[in-house]
Amino acid sequence: MSATRAAESLLALSQQEELEDLPKDYPLSASEDEGDSDGERKHQKLLEAISSLDGRNRRKLAERSEASLKVSEFNVSSEGSGEKLVLSDLLEPVKTSSSLATVKKQLNRVKSKKTVELPLNKEEVERIHREVAFNKTSQALSKWDPVVLKNRQAEQLVFPLKKEQSAFAPIEHVLSGWKARTPLEQEIFNLLHKNKQPVTDPLLTPVEKASLKAMSLEEAKMRRAELQRARALQSYYEARARREKKIKSKKYHKVLKKGKAKKALKEFEKLQKVNPSAALEELEKIEKARMMERMSLKHQNSGKWAKSKAIMAKYDLEARQALQEQLARNKELTQKLQAASKSEEEEGGAEEEDELLVPEAVNEVQMNADGPNPWMLRNHPSDAKEAEIQKDPEQLSEPVAHEASESEGEESPLAEEEILLKELEERRSLRKKSGLNQDSEPVGRQETKDSSSQEVLSELRALSQKLNKENHQSRKQKVSSARTVLPVQREEPAEEEEPLLLQKRERAQTLEELEELGEEGCFQDKELPRPALDGQQLERNPNNQPGAPKEKTKKEQMIDLQNLLTTKSPSVKSLAIPTTIEELEDEEEKDQRQMIKEAFAGDDVIRDFLKEKREAVEASKPKDVDLTLPGWGEWGGVGLKPSAKKRHRFLIKVPEGPSRKDKNLPNVIINEKRNIHAAAHQVRVLPYPFTHHQQFERTIQTPIGSTWNTQRAFQKLTRPKVVTKPGHIIKPIKAEDVGYRSSSRSDLSVVQRNPKRLSIRHKKQLKKNSVD
């Protein structure tokens, strides 16, 4: 059954194959006798298939039936076997015989053996040799690169390189060659030998050596023990630290932290008593921590953890507590610690001290009591406060009054005036004392008179100043919160403490100024011609609108010249006044008139100067070149001018140079002309490795001379690059000199063997380069 099925399938297969083979095997010319040969082939194939069924792969030999295309004198085909015909196949007999195997082997051997190539021509061989040699030598030479680099970068080279060891011939050598000749010497040697004193090695006697060895052992033991102990301790501590670190209990850590904090506080208090300076340092540290806290967002409830907790906080009491704790910590850290000074303690009671110690931020929170986050408040303080003020002024005035009562115990402005009066009296008493002192001093009568009158004036001035300040304060109170009031009031005691200092400053003021000050303000420095101060003033009183357009007009010239010279500088009234002035002083009006006259006498000085400057600027500007030729390319003649277009075309505009140094300095003319004589002494060629003049300037900007340097620095700066010792031969560098083994010399010998070839190669390369 199975056999028949296989046969069927084979039949189908053969048919298929035949269909495929058809166009290949039979050229078109042989298509006539297709019919009969077809049947034959089919039959044969069938036979083959059947014969292969028994499993053995039989050698199938094509049966030659006809002298057709298959066999011809031109073509040897191996039809049927499906293999290519190989030469060895032809030699093979039908049956394998041993006699032909040897021939076959020989044939194979012949086939595998290659022919010996033609030797390269001489040039090529040499080139290869050279290349190899070059690689070798360059490798050998590259070992020297670091040495060369080092020597190039060295600040100083001392030749000869090999320092001759100052030969200390060991004493043994000296002694061995030396023999005792004279009787005295012999005697001494005898003595030495008897006492076992060292003759050759003079350092130690054998006894000494022995003792030394013994000592060393003991020491070594002790040392070892010590080391062992240290190691054990270390490991113990390490283990402990590791253990403690692993403790996960939050409570434990919390307790630990608290304990630490308490301890620190106690220590701090102790320090404060014992060593105030150290305590101050501690305080500074705390302050620093506070600053860090203020800077960072560590406890601001803005972290990842805090956010997650905030979500939970609504439901979870613990989370809420944790958040609160964080905030509390923040507050604690940002709290401003104040070292309560003694003067303050004296002035205020215990209450006040407490109040002072309470930080501002806490106060604020208490007042508002809305949000726990102080940051929220700080972000828009002015807005919030203003809104509050508008809402209920009463609420605001309350804390102000509260604080006022704290510091002075009075509320109304009337009371404040009273305080001022008190101050005045105090000062008067003080002044009386000082006046007495002055009287005792024989300084000069006019001086004392002057000073006393001055002081009365200064008193008045101070009063007016105070009043002004009060006014300012009241205005400020309307605008700003209670916070700003606090520092202002704190200032006052400081002023009271040093009335003398104030007086000193005020002595310099004249009467006119005093009057002015009553109206304007109280700042001495203001009148200095400084733009920065002007700006500040503008900021200070923003109501002063007309100041703004003025500023705009000034923009072009940084500093107004007129202002610069006409600004009234504060006048000095020294203790000693020139005698000529003294006489004049009574007639003050006259003096003033003269002053005014003098101030405006040289009004045209400024105009002249500005004109001069303009001229200088014009003169220094490079001129445009006009190349227009009238009448060229258009009508010419008398009265005709070249067209604007043409003029524009032939005008060569000079590029705008760098701006003048005195562009923004109206009171200065700086000459921009080049100093040719000085330029002759300047460097005008950049030395080799530098590509930009700034780099070179950087290297020569430090002065070298002994005038500007210490002696040693001068010597170092002017050290010669190469130092040679006179009378010494400078030999070429050797491998041993720089710590290489001498083997590298053998590599070098390659170079010496065929230097000629190398040079040829170099020449060739050069040629090649030049061609390229």
Added chain:
Amino acid sequence: METAPKPGRGVPPKKDKLQAKKKLPHSKSKTRSRVEVAEAQEEEISVKAARSELLLAEEPGFLEGEDGEDTAKIRQADIVEAVDIASAAKHFDLNLRQFGPYRLNYSRTGRHLAFGGRRGHVAALDWVTKKLMCEINVMEAVRDIRFLHSEALLAVAQNRWLHIYDNQGIELHCIRRCDRVTRLEFLPFHFLLATASETGFLTYLDVSVGKIVAALNARAGRLDVMTQNPSNAVIHLGHSNGTVSLWSPAVKEPLAKILCHRGGVRAVAVDSTGTHMATSGLDHQLKIFDLRGTFQPLSARTLPQGAGHLAFSQRGLLAAGMSDVVNIWAGPGKASPPSLEQPYLTHRLSGPVNSLQFCPFEDVLGVGHNGGITSMLVPGAAEPNFDGLESNPYRSRKQRQEWEVKALLEKVPAELICLDPRALAEVDVISLEQEKKERIERLVRNRPLSAQALLTPTSSPHHVPRSAAQQGYDPEAKAPFQPKPKQKGRSSTASLVKRKRKVMDEEHREKVRQSLEQQPQRQEKKAMPLGSRPSALDRFVR
């Protein structure tokens, strides 16, 4: 043994760190290493200099009032009583009422004093020992007097000409080319004697060779206010139109002109570091200017009667003579300008002041006036440590001679005087550029024609403008980008052009970015109101 840098000569101000840290253009590693070495050296040297300050053993003296006590109230008699005998001996008065107002001058070592009266009295003395060197009457009006490089030579500006005497009072020279001299200044490192004359000429005389180096016409009328800037040897002249002009012998015009006062300038003084200049004018004002480039007034003060004479001490104290009173102001530190609010010392003299000078290396102010000479004690005025090799008050004759030879060998040429001496250590950029340009032009002439032809079309317009390319060949210029040939059909002409354009665009973008970066700065500058302090709330301003 190390010696400290000499305090006498001003140490050239190092470029401030900010400037030094300014980024250098990109450089090769070799150059960078050189720069690094130089920087390391500078650092090391400055450390050494700082350490050697330990060796300056002396400390400046000072006067300190008890709390609230004004130091200006302390009189000379009080100071003399308080100090030791040696210092007390430095306060003295010479009553010389006969020969009118005196001019005086201390030698550079501070050991010798020369003075000349209006009516011809000239004298020189070792003022410490009070040993008179010479005393003569020149029988002519004496306008000014000045020591030359050493105390052995003395220049006297007389009515007609300039005369030079030696320390025996023997007239050595009469220089007729300097006539009607009103003021004298000696530049010690250049060996130049600068004279200002009534005729309006500023003349520089080289005293080492006896030649006139330069005679400059100031074109501002009579010159009678002159001083020198000790740090850069520039001469400052005060004029009647309220300006102060700065002069160097190498330039025919003033290096700078500063309008200081509305009235004429009466006195000018420059401090030893060359950073501050004090001027006083007919408008009774005393101003202190910053000389470091801006020439703007730092502080100003109105004096009851303007100061006629000004002088700076070595440590920056400012003395002003106002008719018969001398006021001295001190600053908070050495480098800071004196604060004019409160005088440090005051002193009244017997006659109007005619000359002021602080004695070098001694806390003494010499005042020449109608009634003679007064030597005042001013604690803290002078540099306490002198450099023995440079100006030694105790030197012997032999040492002086040796120093003279050395100083002559180190003489600085007159043409090196300029406003900023540090500029001499800079490369002459203008001639450098010029030479580079010339080289570029020269190179194209020497190049073969084929190279020229090759060069012109390939040079891209982005790097070298066409005209420049035609003019010359710059070997240092960045070569135009040439795309590398690629394989697999990527090296087609189109893609080459594309790649080229890409690079060009990138460069262009970079340029635009840079220009944009500069623009907002300019805008900001415009927007900022001048001089106002930036506020944290500025960011909310719209």
